[in-house]
Amino acid sequence: MTGDVWWEKDAREREREDGRIVPGPGPTGGRPELVEATREAVRADVRARIAGYTPDWTDPDRQDAGVALVRLFGTQAEPVLGRVNRLPEKVLAEHLATAGVRRRPAGAAAALLEFTVNPPDGASVLVPARFQSAASTPAGQVVYETDQDLYATPATLADLAVQEAGTLQALPLGPAGPSRPFEPFGRDPEPGNALWIGLAGPAAPYPRLSLGFVVVAAPPPPRPPAARHACRCRPRRCCAGTCWTATGSYRPR
Structure with missing residues (x-):
């Protein structure tokens, strides 16, 4: 028996055999990493085989043609191994397709942006359509564009109240707006109910005011107690x- 026994393998080899979970798509938010898809790992694996396959190759200089070929091979193998690591995602998609689940077609992402302006005269500021804004993500920057003209006002939200059945109920406000979700037109919306918004600022919004709301699902009603x-x-x-x-x-x- 000339090879190393299993309990003498180093931690890196055991981790490679057992696999590890990395962030990825799917219900668990992770996927198994089948191979280490980096050019450095490929080059290290090739160099580790030099002694067994070409023992007469002893020149590790970067100017050596063999070293250049190893570096080129690692660069070309990196995207291929990256596709290999996506095989679990492919298997998941095929299983879902067997059950009749299909992916939605690709579409543009949408986000709610907040602009802070401070003009000297307190008037509204025009943010034209196709105004670009960038957000940083682990994969790089994502650029968004506004799809229509909007006016940003330096006014702040001072009061918020819901009118229901002829009465006004003030809502508590925090630094970023309402401190909790609320029903904008009461528990039982009907004609006559209203949402009152009070703004504080040096000038009235002009020529129009653009508002953004975050809609959340209402919690399910509590189950009645058993008789x-x-x-x-x-x-x-x-x-x-x-x-x-x-x-x-x-x-x-």
């Missing part, structure tokens, strides 16, 4: 509304 029957016997002899006695059972009315 219980009054029972005069001992609690340990009562089960699901039926009273058990020494001579039989009866249901209370």
Whole structure:
């Protein structure tokens, strides 16, 4: 037996055999990494085989033609191995397709942006359509464009109230707006209900005001408590509304 036994393998080899989970698509937010898809890893694996396949190659200089070929091979193999690591994603998509689940077609992402302006006269500022704004992500910067003209005002949200059944109910405000989700037109929306928005600023918004709302799903209503029957016997002899006695059972009315 000339090879190393399994308990003598180093941690890197065991990790490579066992695999590891990296961020990726899917319900768990991760995927297995089948291979280490980096050019440095490919070059290191090739260099580790030099002694066994070409022992007479002993010149590690970067000017050597063999070293240049190894570096080129690592650069070309990196995107191929990256596609190999996407095989679990492909398998997941095929399983979902078997169940009749299809991916949605690609579309432009949408985001709600907040512009802060401070003009000297307090007037509204025009943000023209196709105005670009960038956001940083782990994959790089994502550039967004506004799809229509909007006017940003230096006014701030001072009051917020819901009018329902002829009465006004003020909503608590925090530094970023309402401190909790709320029903904008009351629990039972009907004609006559309204949402009152109070702004504070040196000048009125002009010529129009653009508002943005974040809509969240209403929580499900609480389940009604299970009906219980009054029972005069001992609690340990009562089960699901039926009273058990020494001579039989009866249901209370």
